[in-house]
Amino acid sequence: MSKPQVLICGTIVHAHDELKNDLGSIAEILHLDTPSRAEFFQACSSGGKYANITAIYRHNDSVDKVGFFDAELINALPESLKSICHNGAGYDQIDVHAAKARGITVSHTPAAVDDATADTAMFLVLSSLRQYYRAEVNARLGKFKAGLKPAHDPENKTLGIIGMGGIGSALAKRAAAFDMKIIYHNRNPNPNADPSYTYISSQQELLSQSDVVSLNLPLNKDTEKSFGKTQFDQMKTGAILVNTARGGVVDEEALIDALNSGKLSSAGLDVYPAEPKIDERLIKMDQCILLPHMGTETVETQKKMEVQVFGSIKTAIQTGKPSFIVKEHK
Known part of the structure; x- marks a missing residue:
C-alpha cells in the first residue's frame, strides 16, 4: 500500500532528521517546487503532481511562491487534501472559513511559541x-x-x-x-x-x-x-x-x-x-x-515549531484530524 502524500510548503531549517525518520516513516514527502501561484494551481488539479496530497505543512515563507492561503487558493486545492498544518501561532494568512467549507482542517503551533x-x-x-x-x-x-x-x-x-x-x-x-x-x-x-x-x-x-x-x-x-x-x-x-x-x-x-x-x-x-x-x-x-518580528527567532523554538507541525500531520494521518486545531474549526 502506498503511503499518504504530504506537501511541504515552506523551508525546513532545523528538523530534517525528524522529517525524514519520523514523518517520512508513514508518509511520502513532497516539496513545493512550483515557482508561481498559477503553476501551483495546475499541480493541484486532476493529474497534477500534487493531486493526491492529504496534508500540507505550511510556513509563511511559502508566500513568495504561492501567495496567501486565501479563498482562491483553498478552493484550488485537491479533493484529497484534509489538513493544512501551519507552522506558527498566528494563522491570519490562511482563510480558515474557506478551508472549513471545503472540509479541510487547519492547525497551528500555539504552545511552541x-x-x-x-x-x-x-x-x-x-x-x-x-x-x-x-x-x-x-x-x-x-x-x-x-x-x-x-x-x-x-x-x-x-x-x-x-x-x-x-x-x-x-x-x-x-x-x-x-x-x-x-x-x-x-x-x-x-x-x-x-x-x-x-x-x-x-x-x-x-x-x-x-x-x-x-x-x-x-x-x-x-x-x-x-x-x-x-x-x-x-x-x-x-x-x-x-x-x-x-x-x-x-x-x-x-x-x-x-x-x-x-x-x-x-x-x-x-x-x-x-x-x-x-x-x-x-x-x-x-x-x-x-524589533523586526523577532518573537520566535531562536533555533530552539523554530525546531520545536517544525517538530510540532510534523506531529500534527502524523496525528491527522492516523486519526483523520491534526493536533492543535484552530479555534474556528473546533
Missing part, C-alpha cells in the same frame, strides 16, 4: 520602561549619559495583559519576577492563571489601571484595528504599549498620534501592519523600541 515570544515581550517591557534604546545609541555615539534622563523601574508597575493565553501567561510569569503587578483581560477568567493575577472583566478598566499594556491576541476580522484612539484615550497618560501579537490589531495612525501627543511615553513593537515595512515616523521616534 509561548516562551520565546514572552521573552521578546518582556524585553520590550523592560526596554520601554528603562529607555535602553536611547542609552545604547548614546553609548555607540560616544555620548555616554549626556542628555539621558532617569527612566522607570518595573517594580510595582502594573502590567495589563490583553489576552491571557499561552503567551500572555508566560509573559505574566516573567513580569512577576520583576515584581510587577499583573492584571489581565479575557472574555473569561483563565482558570489556570496564578492566583496573584487579577482578572479585569472590563478592558477599559484594565487600560485605566495599567502602566504597561501588552497585546496578546490573534488577528482576525473582529480584532483588526480593534486597538485605536478610543483605547489609547482610556490609557494612563505616559503609559506604554507593547505589541508582540500582530501589527494589524492596532490602528497605526492612532498609535503614532498617541506617541506624538505624549499620551504614550513609549511603545515596544515587534510586529507591524505592513511587514516588512515599518512606518518611517516610528523609526524616527527614539523613545520607541522596534
Whole structure:
C-alpha cells in the first residue's frame, strides 16, 4: 500500500532528521517546487503532481511562491487534501472559513511559541520602561549619559495583559519576577492563571489601571484595528504599549498620534501592519523600541515549531484530524 502524500510548503531549517525518520516513516514527502501561484494551481488539479496530497505543512515563507492561503487558493486545492498544518501561532494568512467549507482542517503551533515570544515581550517591557534604546545609541555615539534622563523601574508597575493565553501567561510569569503587578483581560477568567493575577472583566478598566499594556491576541476580522484612539484615550497618560501579537490589531495612525501627543511615553513593537515595512515616523521616534518580528527567532523554538507541525500531520494521518486545531474549526 502506498503511503499518504504530504506537501511541504515552506523551508525546513532545523528538523530534517525528524522529517525524514519520523514523518517520512508513514508518509511520502513532497516539496513545493512550483515557482508561481498559477503553476501551483495546475499541480493541484486532476493529474497534477500534487493531486493526491492529504496534508500540507505550511510556513509563511511559502508566500513568495504561492501567495496567501486565501479563498482562491483553498478552493484550488485537491479533493484529497484534509489538513493544512501551519507552522506558527498566528494563522491570519490562511482563510480558515474557506478551508472549513471545503472540509479541510487547519492547525497551528500555539504552545511552541509561548516562551520565546514572552521573552521578546518582556524585553520590550523592560526596554520601554528603562529607555535602553536611547542609552545604547548614546553609548555607540560616544555620548555616554549626556542628555539621558532617569527612566522607570518595573517594580510595582502594573502590567495589563490583553489576552491571557499561552503567551500572555508566560509573559505574566516573567513580569512577576520583576515584581510587577499583573492584571489581565479575557472574555473569561483563565482558570489556570496564578492566583496573584487579577482578572479585569472590563478592558477599559484594565487600560485605566495599567502602566504597561501588552497585546496578546490573534488577528482576525473582529480584532483588526480593534486597538485605536478610543483605547489609547482610556490609557494612563505616559503609559506604554507593547505589541508582540500582530501589527494589524492596532490602528497605526492612532498609535503614532498617541506617541506624538505624549499620551504614550513609549511603545515596544515587534510586529507591524505592513511587514516588512515599518512606518518611517516610528523609526524616527527614539523613545520607541522596534524589533523586526523577532518573537520566535531562536533555533530552539523554530525546531520545536517544525517538530510540532510534523506531529500534527502524523496525528491527522492516523486519526483523520491534526493536533492543535484552530479555534474556528473546533
